[in-house]
Amino acid sequence: MALSLLRTQPSLAPTLLRLPLGAVFFAHGCQKTLGLFGGSGLNATISVFVHGMHIPPVFAYLAVAAEFLGGLGLILGFFTRIATLGICANMAAAIYKVHLPNGLFMNWGGNQKGEGIEFHLLAIGMCLALMILGAGSFSVDNALSGASPSRARRR
Numbered sequence: 001m002a003l004s005l006l007r008t009q010p011s012l013a014p015t016l017l018r019l020p021l022g023a024v025f026f027a028h029g030c031q032k033t034l035g036l037f038g039g040s041g042l043n044a045t046i047s048v049f050v051h052g053m054h055i056p057p058v059f060a061y062l063a064v065a066a067e068f069l070g071g072l073g074l075i076l077g078f079f080t081r082i083a084t085l086g087i088c089a090n091m092a093a094a095i096y097k098v099h100l101p102n103g104l105f106m107n108w109g110g111n112q113k114g115e116g117i118e119f120h121l122l123a124i125g126m127c128l129a130l131m132i133l134g135a136g137s138f139s140v141d142n143a144l145s146g147a148s149p150s151r152a153r154r155r
Helices: 002-006 012-034 042-052 057-076 080-102 118-133 140-144 149-154
Strands: none
Touching: 002 140, 012 042, 012 057, 012 080, 012 118, 042 057, 057 080, 080 118
């Protein structure tokens, strides 16, 4: 079971999806957990999720962990399918709880109430592709599953 969870397409394409997605979500996770990059830190984030958005505490902590640990996992290509599942769930919840009433488009001009769902849809699409393909050639998953990057070059 563990090896099938780690199995990946020995290709560069999943790596090119995984690295920017991981970087974005790890940065957002650092805001939420550590207060870096102008973030409010763990206690304030959990308070907003629980009291402001009425999300049960267990799901609030899971959401923060999905961004922080999931983003790190994607950067490393470690348990990529689990990381993308958490991020995908976060994005679906963000659409449902916050962004859907704002339409499709982001608020580039500052002329609408909030952000639309276009970023979330792109992230979900990237996550679904990574769930299918796996982490790609240059990943911990690839190394642990016994595949070699040299196989990718032959294809």
